[in-house]
Amino acid sequence: MFAKSIRKDHYGYFFIAPFFIIFLLFGLYPILYSLYISFTNWDGIRTPEFVGLGNYIAVFHDPIFYKTFLNTLFIWGVSVIPQLTVSLVLAFILNEKFVKGRNIFRAVYFFPHIVTAASLGLLVSLIFDWQSGGLNHFLVESGIIHDPINWKNNAWFMRLIVSSILFFQYFGYSMIIYLAGLQGIDPSLTEAAEIDGATKKHIFLHITVPMLKPIILFQVITSIIGGMQIFDQPFTLTNGTGAPDRASMTSIMYLYNVAFQSTRFGYGAAIAFCLFIIIILFSVLSFVLTNRKKA
């Protein structure tokens, strides 16, 4: 019996083969090919022409690359800090049994996360429109402002709007992940603290937050990977332009413009790999920082 089941083990390769064949063909091979393209000039039609590190050197001297990268960093930072803190407070509240309608609140907060990001970007663009947008009409008619504000003409407004969309889409998601983590905290810990007279605030700061540290780290790292890839919302918000003057253009929007609009695929691929290296550096950095605090 035992010997028989041992002999079956090589069947495992047949079960995992389809996944790895698809992954090698449509995952790994394209990545390696992108890497090769990044060392060439390729217009999408003729044979790629090898240029060595030329594209990478050009990226380092490209002011637009830096601008779009800083845009991305700003948009990400402004959205991620409230996202990870507000959601933690909400999770803490919604983990309390006495709160009425907990499941409804959870569902409502989570809902924006699964809405089509591209459609949401367009919706926000319509609501923030200068002449016809609902927001300006509301503000003017309720007497808060006198003249409609041209939101889309202001670089900082546009970046903040993108940040707000990201916050809107991700705080509920973060909250659900925190809630899952809170289920893992031994209730006898908080009960003991309550008996000793600790307030909710103390429990939150001295038990909940330290216990959730691994989950906070997990969220920071996944948000870095996601944050560097922001594309859909600012793309449809600005009809692909990143207006005004590329103020709301993210790194991936720039990559898209370079590779698929200007058909400079080699340069686009070099941008993609530079971003990948930056993502790895940030992930390692946040991992090291969080672990050092522990020691």
Next chain:
Amino acid sequence: MEAIRPIRRDIPYAAKPKRRLSAGMVLMYIFLIGFAIICIIPFYLMLIYSSHSNADIASSFIFLPGKDLWANYSNMAAKINIWRGFMNSFFIAGSTTVLSLYIGALTAYGFAKFRFKGNKQLFFALLATMMVPGQLALIGVYRLFSTFGLLDSYAAIILPAAANAFNVFFIKQFIDGSIPDEIIESSRVDGAGEFRTFNQIILPILGPAVSALGIFTFIGSWNNFLGPLVLFFSQSKYPLPVLVALVQGYYGMDYGLLYLGVAISIVPIIIVFAVFSKQIIGGVAIGAVKG
């Protein structure tokens, strides 16, 4: 807890902290309801505005439904084939879901129940692929499909999405937790082949776990924007998000039409979420904790 209550009753000012707590409760509910309103308003406005004419939308703030929903719809129908986009989205998301779940289940079962050489290493490699951003492959995928003449075909989107590492991970967790080796052994004793055992015995058991994951995969694919934007050229192939973005480029001043287009791409998600919110939220939570 039982031990505390009698002591509290003896405190003369027992009522006071209770009243202070209720003031805090009011603040807390204001906070909770405030966020809930923020989450709902954009979608409420979307539905309201899609039923108004351009003139209405351009002139004042609106918060009640109008009468021009049909006019906006016929305006849209004259310009773009939104239902074609709807069917494209449905077909792409549906095939991606079925394919990636079946391959995910196969792979997860292979890793969970067969102790072949390199099992752990290969599984670790699979998990590592989740950390790689998709844009890295985009240019290579573009080149690959242009070589095969598969650009502007559904396969260009569906095939790469079929190898979904998260689905493998999720299903493996489920198999590890709830499918004992004895089931497989007894099927083998009955003389069933390995793939028959998988298809007829394992797959039905995986049903509930896989269906929750399926909703998630479907929504993820439905929302995909950059992939189809790059790999499709003909409007007849565009899924909804790309079609809606295209409408923005062509008919940017046609507000009623734009709101309606956005609504048509989002309403299916509202419906799916209204029905399956428990499974969707539960799936996110399980995936996160195990990860």
